[in-house]
Amino acid sequence: MNDCITYAAPEPVFAEPWHAQVFAVTVALNEAGRFDWPDWAERFSKTLKRHGLSRELDGGEDYFTAWLETLEALLIELGEASPDRISALRNAWEEAYLTTSHGKPVRLRQE
Amino acid sequence: MPHDDHDHPHALLPPEPALRVKALETILTRKGLIDPAALDEIIDTYQNKIGPQNGAHVVAKAWSDPAFKAALLEDATSVVAELGYYGRQGEHLVVVENTPEQHNMVVCTLCSCYPWPLLGIPPGWYKSDAYRARAVREPRKVLAEFSVTLPETTTVRVWDSTAEIRYLILPMRPAGSEGMSEDELAVLVTRDSMIGTGLPKVPA
Numbered sequence: 001m002n003d004c005i006t007y008a009a010p011e012p013v014f015a016e017p018w019h020a021q022v023f024a025v026t027v028a029l030n031e032a033g034r035f036d037w038p039d040w041a042e043r044f045s046k047t048l049k050r051h052g053l054s055r056e057l058d059g060g061e062d063y064f065t066a067w068l069e070t071l072e073a074l075l076i077e078l079g080e081a082s083p084d085r086i087s088a089l090r091n092a093w094e095e096a097y098l099t100t101s102h103g104k105p106v107r108l109r110q111e
Numbered sequence: 112m113p114h115d116d117h118d119h120p121h122a123l124l125p126p127e128p129a130l131r132v133k134a135l136e137t138i139l140t141r142k143g144l145i146d147p148a149a150l151d152e153i154i155d156t157y158q159n160k161i162g163p164q165n166g167a168h169v170v171a172k173a174w175s176d177p178a179f180k181a182a183l184l185e186d187a188t189s190v191v192a193e194l195g196y197y198g199r200q201g202e203h204l205v206v207v208e209n210t211p212e213q214h215n216m217v218v219c220t221l222c223s224c225y226p227w228p229l230l231g232i233p234p235g236w237y238k239s240d241a242y243r244a245r246a247v248r249e250p251r252k253v254l255a256e257f258s259v260t261l262p263e264t265t266t267v268r269v270w271d272s273t274a275e276i277r278y279l280i281l282p283m284r285p286a287g288s289e290g291m292s293e294d295e296l297a298v299l300v301t302r303d304s305m306i307g308t309g310l311p312k313v314p315a
Binding site for chain 2: 013014015016017018020021022023024025027028029030031032034035037038040041042044045048052056057058059060063064065068071072075080081085086087088089090092093094097098099100101102103104108
């Protein structure tokens with residue numbers, strides 16, 4: 001175990017744009033009453049605990065990876081998304097990025 | 112060159128998790144469960160409007176106004192709500208006061224519960240396994256790594272946040288700050304001093 005906590009200041013609130021996005025989606029759903037925060041915290045802490053078994057989490061990228069996994073599982077459980085649907089749209093977005101000229105806005109093709 | 116067409120004939124492909132987040136956003140937006148404009152507003156709020164300056168305002172006010180301080184220690188949630196600091200992750204706030212006898216520090220061993228309305232989004236180290244595990248087990252050693260050394264006679268108490276209760280530390284007003292205005296005092300209050308892993312700045 002790394003016993004040294006490195007303290008670097010100041011740091012950006014979100015290191016990656018997708019960290020901000022997944023955070024905002026979760027807060028928006030909570031505000032809309034789709035789940036309450038204690039429930040979220042309990043689920044999220046379970047994911048963190050599971051991920052932390054195999055390696056030490058640094059609270060950066062791995063923190064939001066656990067966050068995203070928790071949100072996906074929660075939405076699937078609530079019946080708001082399915083693994084197939086997530087995977088289909090993930091592929092559609094990948095294709096949109098790969099087929100959009102650099103500098104142009106990336107949009108999903110009409111399905 | 113960051114925008115070299117030879118390197119990127121198409122738009123730069125975001126990392127895998129970013130594609131998965133976009134997939135969720137699309138699903139939820141199409142169902143009318145989220146609004147992309149609202150997401151931008153949430154991000155803007157947490158990136159630019161909410162941060163440790165809010166907590167610093169509260170601490171400086173407590174240092175300047177004994178009646179406010181007494182009320183704050185009694186019922187922090189409603190006192191800070193009156194200043195406009197309320198909302199997500201600030202539902203039940205408890206303020207604990209540092210004294211020469213007792214230094215307080217905050218951790219969330221469960222995940223990363225933190226008083227968002229007063230301090231913003233927690234720093235990476237607060238969310239790390241190392242801090243979450245060691246703050247409780249060996250707080251003095253952790254404090255030393257943050258360059259905080261306390262007198263032997265000061266006890267250290269660690270407060271474990273939950274999804275229901277968040278803590279804010281009221282640090283001791285630094286020596287040499289007598290006669291300073293509330294605004295001048297607020298500048299001395301660092302984020303870490305309100306988590307308990309730091310001390311306020313000492314006036315120059």
